[in-house]
Amino acid sequence: MKKLTFLLLLTCFWSSAFAQNWDWGGPLDPLQAKMKIRHYRLELELLPESQGIQGSNTITFSAAEKLDTLRFQLIDEYEVSKVLMDGKEVKFSHQNDLLDIIPVDCTCDQVQIFYGGKTPIAQNPPWTGGFTWEKDLLENHWMGLSCQGEGAKVFMPALDHPSSEPSEGVDLIFTAPKPYFVASNGRLIDTQETGPKMTYHWQTDYPISNYNINFTLGVFHEEKLDFTSSSGDVIPMQVWVLQENRAKAKGLLENLKVSTETLEKYFGPFPFPKDKIAVVETPYLGMEHQTINAYGNNFQSIPMGKVRYDWLLHHELGHEWFGNKVSVSDWADMWIHEGLTAYGDWLFYWKHGGPEAYFAKVKSESRNIPHAKPVVSPPNSTEEEAYHPEIYTKGALVIHALRGVLGDELFFSAIKAFVMDEHFTYLNQVTTKDFTDFVQSYTGKDLQGFFDLYLYTTSVPTLKVSKKGKEAYVIALQGIDFEMPVEIETSEGVQRVPVGKKGVEVKSKTPPIVDPRGWLILAR
Structure with a gap:
């Protein structure tokens, strides 16, 4: 999430946005191309007083051949103390943000990496990510993590590439001192109290992008309800806010409910019914972490028809469909995450404010598009290369124009059919061509000239x-x-x-x- 209203702010910080050089994406490392990640089991102790972490990540993988080297990414700021395979310590090298492990002579499909250290501090979250350590008004520690631009290597060893998602999900186990709670992805399956510490075990079986694996620490107030999805599933819906904002929690929960209902109308049922629909208040603006979206918009919402609209909450929630359920393996196609999600923001105006509000929103957002870069970047782009403001605004405007070309009945059915097609969801990551070919096949319309012009060039008729x-x-x-x-x-x-x-x-x-x-x- 690098949000629409803040695009000008983004431009101001552009020159320094990747000063730490923790970009990711680009061509997949040949050593890593031999391996598929099945599961991460991350066990960390969070140390708010020293702003550090300590623990291990157990990585379960598969490979078609015996591997001489297992290569993962982990920033050099952390110290790796040991690596175990088959219960034995193995040799490793950790430098230049790469962790190379020499496997033991076995048929092992699992490696456990022990590491720790002070966390990298986010310079301008979420645009320049890392850890954000603050204190709330009651002087409690409050920590948020953001890493869309940097990848998971800023908090755990991982095969850190957008094409790599653990096919069997993740177990996330966090220990923190009392009275702190740690909100994370999936469902909370166990809580244990050990003396002055609490341990929280979160779990999801869904595939998940590395940068969407997330955790937030604080002393929170929780509000919750059971949400009945359009699929018929009853899904826990939860919000966690700071104690100082507990009076605002019910309003935030209601906004989350309205936004979920709105997005389900256009894009189909909530994509992760076995987990939850949730947001947690963070010390930075926000990010689309799967089933635990970061929220830092200070409870700013505006009236829209009979409901209220919180653009940050709605946008991050929209990523559950585009970015989390439908995801790309090459950042060249990042506009599918951001442009379609941004268009979902505009649809809130259509549903609750009516056509007049919708067209006013479109006009306002499209007025200053510079048409400086194509929406689709060259193949094998890094996040830094592919990320620019037009993947939001022009990406959304292309979808709006597609609606104008197709008409509402055909347009809405085509978009929902794409999101619901198992060939393009979860582990089956997509490209721009997948999307454009599907729309043309589904509608029976030759739209190649339209897509080529608006997605791959900066020309405007x-x-x-x-x-x-x-x-x-x-x-x-x-x-x-x-x-x-x-x-x-x-x-x-x-x-x-x-x-x-x-x-x-x-x-x-x-x-x-x-x-x-x-x-x-x-x-x-």
């Missing part, structure tokens, strides 16, 4: 309107070699006609208004 005779006009879209259906308002009413570079003639006693509602991305 130019609208040209020419007078012809006393009551006729020729309307053309220059700069394209295909036609798009365009709404045209004439003295006779609104008509929808295909328009391309050759132009189309319309009759009107008054100058026509082309695309009056602003469906298309045009230079006017």
